[in-house]
Amino acid sequence: MQAIEIEGHASAHCFAGPDDLSTLNYTGGTTGKSKGALRYHRENAGAAAAILADFEIPEDARYLAVAPISHVAGTKVLPTLMRGGTVHMLKGFDPEAVLATIARERINFTLFVPTMIYVLLDHPALSRTDLSSLELVLYGASAMSPSRLIEGIERIGPVFSQLYGQTECYPISVLRKKDHDPRTPELFLSCGFPIAACEVRILDDNDQEVKTGEAGEICVRAPHVMAEYWKRPDITAETLKNGWVHTGDIARKDERGYMFILDRKKDMIVSGGFNIFPREVEDVLSQHADVAMVAVVGIPDEKWGEAVTAIVVPREGAKPDPDELINFVKTRKGSAHAPKQIQFVKQLPMTGVGKVDKKVLRAGFWSGRDRMVG
Numbered sequence: 001m002q003a004i005e006i007e008g009h010a011s012a013h014c015f016a017g018p019d020d021l022s023t024l025n026y027t028g029g030t031t032g033k034s035k036g037a038l039r040y041h042r043e044n045a046g047a048a049a050a051i052l053a054d055f056e057i058p059e060d061a062r063y064l065a066v067a068p069i070s071h072v073a074g075t076k077v078l079p080t081l082m083r084g085g086t087v088h089m090l091k092g093f094d095p096e097a098v099l100a101t102i103a104r105e106r107i108n109f110t111l112f113v114p115t116m117i118y119v120l121l122d123h124p125a126l127s128r129t130d131l132s133s134l135e136l137v138l139y140g141a142s143a144m145s146p147s148r149l150i151e152g153i154e155r156i157g158p159v160f161s162q163l164y165g166q167t168e169c170y171p172i173s174v175l176r177k178k179d180h181d182p183r184t185p186e187l188f189l190s191c192g193f194p195i196a197a198c199e200v201r202i203l204d205d206n207d208q209e210v211k212t213g214e215a216g217e218i219c220v221r222a223p224h225v226m227a228e229y230w231k232r233p234d235i236t237a238e239t240l241k242n243g244w245v246h247t248g249d250i251a252r253k254d255e256r257g258y259m260f261i262l263d264r265k266k267d268m269i270v271s272g273g274f275n276i277f278p279r280e281v282e283d284v285l286s287q288h289a290d291v292a293m294v295a296v297v298g299i300p301d302e303k304w305g306e307a308v309t310a311i312v313v314p315r316e317g318a319k320p321d322p323d324e325l326i327n328f329v330k331t332r333k334g335s336a337h338a339p340k341q342i343q344f345v346k347q348l349p350m351t352g353v354g355k356v357d358k359k360v361l362r363a364g365f366w367s368g369r370d371r372m373v374g
Contacts (some may be wrong), residue, residue: 018042024230025070027167028141028353033045036230037167044078046223047170051079054174057109058135061085064095064101064110067321071165071353072140073111075170094251095119111163113354114144118292120212121151122316136177141354143261143279144291145286146188153182164191164261169225169245172198172218173259189283190258191251192200198222202253207242210252215262215277218251219244250277267358269298271306274336278308278358281337284329285310290320295348295356296339299365307340311361314344 016022022041026034051057055076065087067073077087088105090097093116101107104156112120117139120126134156140163142308152160162175175192194200201209210216225245228236239246250262263277270276278296284296293313298306310329314320322342330338348359 007188016041018045021227025167028071028351028355032061034230037226038228038230039224039226042330043224043227046197047075048078048082050171050195050222050224051075051080053197054171055079055138056136056177057083058085059083060108062106062108064098064105064107064135065085065089066098066116067111067113067118068353072165072170076109076138093119095123096242098258099123099125099131102134103130105239106133108133109138110134111140112139113141114139114148115142115293115350115354116265117144117152118148119233121155126155131156136161138163139292140164142356143282143286144188145291146185146283147287148292149180149188150182150185153180153336162188162190162192164259166245166247166249167226168239169198169220169222171195172220172222172247175258185287187258190254190260192259193257194259197224200257200259201244202251203244203246210287212255213252215250215252217249217265218249218259220247221245267297269296269306269308271298271301271304271308271340272336276308276337280333281308281310281329281339284337285312285325285360288317288320288328289323290318291325292316292318292349293356295358297358297361297365299362301340304340307335309341309343309365310339311343311345311348313348320344327342 008326018041020041021038022044023039024036026036055274057079061080061083063085065073066337088101090101123310134190137159138161158177160180161177162352163171164173165171173194175190179187199221201219203219204216221244248265250265251259253259261279263279268275269276269278281295281296285291291312292315297309299309302308325342326338349357351357
């Protein structure tokens with residue numbers, strides 16, 4: 001306060017330059033220990049500009065932040081303020097408080113992880129809350145069930161837009177509102193089209209671009225890529241090899257340019273000699289009417305090396321049949337992808353940023369073994 005009184009009404013001078021260190025954000029830690037991603041002011045400015053250019057943020061933005069602002073929800077704060085908008089924050093996610101705030105403050109854009117959307121759709125207050133002010137609901141951090149997404153469009157409106165990126169480079173792609181057409185739900189499985197600021201390629205293990213429709217690693221060049229991992233030059237060199245961010249996400253691109261994530265490279269299951277990406281099995285099971293949430297992992301098996309195992313949270317009131325779910329996958333993806341077993345649970349372990357914690361799921365099956373693969 002004393003400094004303000006001395007300076008009077010003059011604006012404070014910024015002594016930071018574009019190449020000065022700005023932030024240290026930590027990765028979600030879904031595949032190992034969290035790593036600190038260092039960014040300069042130039043890179044954070046680039047990220048804000050990319051969000052404003054591609055995310056369909058309303059002109060008179062009234063943004064509600066309920067997910068952790070240390071993660072993806074925080075990346076919308078600066079763009080909102082740059083547009084002259086207002087940021088509303090809630091301490092934690094309480095569905096009644098979220099719905100009441102949207103109605104009272106006429107919130108027109110927000111960001112949720114899928115589990116938050118599921119909770120809101122199942123909450124009795126949703127049907128009696130005025131959500132007509134909403135123009136944009138961003139979602140990301142993990143895949144969303146297509147059937148629940150259709151339910152959201154029907155009950156909340158055609159306001160949904162999926163975002164994709166990671167701490168090392170965010171944003172990368174977006175599946176816009178116009179792409180969320182209930183008549184073409186197969187597109188809901190896509191992470192969208194690369195944003196204008198990103199050069200994206202799908203590369204093989206030799207850093208060669210794969211053909212359309214083939215699986216490879218998403219690699220990115222953009223003005224908003226992190227500078228380095230804090231005190232981890234070895235992993236920095238590996239991740240930023242040849243000037244490209246190697247995301248570790250395996251995906252394919254269709255003839256229109258939409259990307260479909262198959263899974264994390266490190267999550268791949270090797271079962272009976274077949275390489276199986278859990279996300280492909282999860283995408284199928286999440287379309288079943290009795291499935292609320294699902295996670296697929298490989299567990300040790302003497303015959304298969306790893307056995308595809310689906311851990312399912314049933315929809316409220318539903319009693320799904322394990323054999324029916326197995327056949328549901330088999331008829332759509334083939335026998336190799338069909339789970340060898342189904343386990344039902346009340347909830348899945350989640351990380352602090354709203355992703356399913358597969359490390360915890362796998363640990364229960366692999367503890368006491370020399371390695372975590374078959």
